[in-house]
Amino acid sequence: LAKTTQPISMDSYEGQEVNITCSHNNIATNDYITWYQQFPSQGPRFIIQGYKTKVTNEVASLFIPADRKSSTLSLPRVSLSDTAVYYCLVGPYGQNFVFGPGTRLSVLP
């Protein structure tokens, strides 16, 4: 399974757009990219997944360049309630269960 690298932590202010980048240099052809959000003492919550180009849902956007060696999760206009840990997972469809240390996002007022 592809190894992922994300920043350990990020700070942002309310109302700003936040971009979290995940590197996955050895991503395989059949690998998908999935992002989860986790609040303290709660189970992770699925945010978005993609294979290539751009995916958007009501919560976030996921940008994947043509070489697929990285991906960027974009959270528009964050609020205090977006303070959480964000995980990037890479693996074949249905086999995305390797969680790394994630990125701890702190949204400040």
Add this chain to the structure above:
Amino acid sequence: DSGVTQTPKHLITATGQRVTLRCSPRSGDLSVYWYQQSLDQGLQFLIQYYNGEERAKGNILERFSAQQFPDLHSELNLSSLELGDSALYFCASSLGGRNEQFFGPGTRLTVL
């Protein structure tokens, strides 16, 4: 509320004991996953079942075992417990083997 239920919420036991954690997946979900989350190890994948059969195995210790029953609920059995087994244990389910997993609220296990 993800629709995944886990019991019990909290469990306190002693070293050397055996416990069983239970998970009921969302209605219609055939896959069940078990994860362990401790402060120093992060979220570790343990095992996946699909429609009663083991589908994938992660860092699950030999002292741990799991099964998925015909009604699709799953149980994680932890035996010969050690202090280091203290952690949050999450169950997740998904429709078939899809990437979108729905996580339960977790069982907090404390081994004294």
